Amino acid sequence: MTPQKSAVRSRRKRGPAKIAEVDVDLTTLGEPLVISEVAGVHGRSDRLRIALNGTMIGDVTLDFVADQVVREGRSVSREEAADVKAAVARTRVLDKALDLLAVRARSSRDLRIRLRRAGAPDHDISWSIDRLAAQGFVDDAAYARQVARAKVLSGGVSRRKVVKVLRQRGVSAEVADEAIDATLADVELDEHGAALAAAQKRLRSLAALDPQVKRQRLYAFLARRGYEGDVVRRVLREVLG
Numbered sequence: 001m002t003p004q005k006s007a008v009r010s011r012r013k014r015g016p017a018k019i020a021e022v023d024v025d026l027t028t029l030g031e032p033l034v035i036s037e038v039a040g041v042h043g044r045s046d047r048l049r050i051a052l053n054g055t056m057i058g059d060v061t062l063d064f065v066a067d068q069v070v071r072e073g074r075s076v077s078r079e080e081a082a083d084v085k086a087a088v089a090r091t092r093v094l095d096k097a098l099d100l101l102a103v104r105a106r107s108s109r110d111l112r113i114r115l116r117r118a119g120a121p122d123h124d125i126s127w128s129i130d131r132l133a134a135q136g137f138v139d140d141a142a143y144a145r146q147v148a149r150a151k152v153l154s155g156g157v158s159r160r161k162v163v164k165v166l167r168q169r170g171v172s173a174e175v176a177d178e179a180i181d182a183t184l185a186d187v188e189l190d191e192h193g194a195a196l197a198a199a200q201k202r203l204r205s206l207a208a209l210d211p212q213v214k215r216q217r218l219y220a221f222l223a224r225r226g227y228e229g230d231v232v233r234r235v236l237r238e239v240l241g
Contacts, residue, residue, distance in 0.1 A: 024055060035052060036072065038070055039051075047059040048065050058085075058089075061094070064087045093124040096118055107138075107166075141178065147179070158191060159184075159226070161225050162180050163177065163180065196235050211240070
């Protein structure tokens with residue numbers, strides 16, 4: 001195994017990297033509390049960095065700055081300072097969610113599980129997912145259609161198999177069914193058609209086998225992909241006679 005593959009496997013075992021806590025004790029900052037800096041973040045036009053009394057607290061979203069009327073030189077109460085710290089904490093959860101989505105699309109449930117593993121509190125997770133859903137970054141229906149289409153077109157797996165995959169990835173049964181219906185209609189393929197296409201493709205690698213062995217291998221192949229027995233038998237009759 002290469003060092004790169006070993007590192008990837010190690011990361012998978014450990015789970016996602018933990019989200020750093022906002023390690024600032026506001027009680028040590030003294031009085032009065034003043035916003036000493038509101039600065040841009042290199043490479044991030046959607047973030048601003050905030051400091052209180054010369055101590056960097058962290059990055060927040062632009063709308064937080066606008067909603068809270070955050071500006072340099074403004075005095076803030078202890079409660080407002082705590083709001084700044086809380087905003088930094090949830091922005092870190094949001095950025096972790098964006099990092100996870102940058103790797104691949106995810107269902108809202110899958111994203112929630114991974115953020116929990118990274119140490120994020122539920123209220124910050126819900127805030128982040130709601131925000132990402134509103135912005136179109138998290139869309140369970142679109143994600144389900146994407147997965148269903150990829151599965152159907154790549155290997156001719158059954159409806160039952162695709163539902164199982166989607167459920168494992170956190171998609172509800174209702175959304176999974178709707179996605180599969182839409183996918184099959186879009187590619188003009190039904191359960192039998194998908195099984196037939198998969199069988200015909202598989203037969204190429206079984207051509208040299210004895211007819212009985214070929215039938216057994218093909219039956220097992222289609223069964224593993226979740227097709228019902230009557231569908232499998234019908235397909236075998238069509239492709240093998």
